Amino acid sequence: MRKAALVCLLSCLLTSQTRAQTDSTRSVRGRVTNSRGQPLAGAIVAVFNSSKGTPTDQDGFYLLSNVPNEATLVFMNFGYQLLVQSVPNQANVLNQQVLNVSLEIAPEELPPMGATAAYKAINKNTSHMAGLYELPAQTGAAMDRKAYFPTGTVGMIQYVAHHLRYPAQAKLAKVEGDVLVEFTVTPIGAIEGVKVSKSLFPACDQEALRVVRQMPRWVAAQQLGQLVSSVYVVPIRFALK
Structure with missing residues (x-):
């Protein structure tokens, strides 16, 4: 009886720990396109201030797993302006957040500012x-x-x-x-x-x-x-x- 109770307690603790870990992270997926809606292949999607990141596939799609809640993502691609985007707290029942973004073409000229x-x-x-x-x-x-x-x-x-x-x-x-x-x-x-x-x-x-x-x-x-x-x-x- 005591052994069964101990097994039950351990099971509850493990389930609680797994649930807590799941509640603190989620998967983020989406698509990166340009302003015309065309997919950007090879764009980098990274979690700000971490070592986690991934490139988009040939159709511009990406998937990041175990992204901390309240995380900020950085989107970048050659010839386009850097985009920093916070992840909305609107995950679905599968604990996935969909975040599609559009990158703007970077200006070719230097900005008319700066006095140093x-x-x-x-x-x-x-x-x-x-x-x-x-x-x-x-x-x-x-x-x-x-x-x-x-x-x-x-x-x-x-x-x-x-x-x-x-x-x-x-x-x-x-x-x-x-x-x-x-x-x-x-x-x-x-x-x-x-x-x-x-x-x-x-x-x-x-x-x-x-x-x-x-x-x-x-x-x-x-x-x-x-x-x-x-x-x-x-x-x-x-x-x-």
């Missing part, structure tokens, strides 16, 4: 940003697709222009030049392993690291049909004029 010396330098001469290069891969197989900033090179220039701040110490010392920052783009587009590969000035180095670490997720590289990690180096320029 860094912005003026980038706005005047963007060629140095084309110096972004990929470090050799660990394997000999060629990449099917290299990783890229979600809105392309222009989008990366815009991002740096908006976020880079010229350190006061560097201004006083009249320091100018480039900081080379190395980083890894993971298979889900997260930025990791950020470090300085060419130093300029301590305060400039730290500011360049901050800007790169806070970049949105990239679209990951693809090799032999699989999303893979890749390592890149980007120059961050500091110019007073």
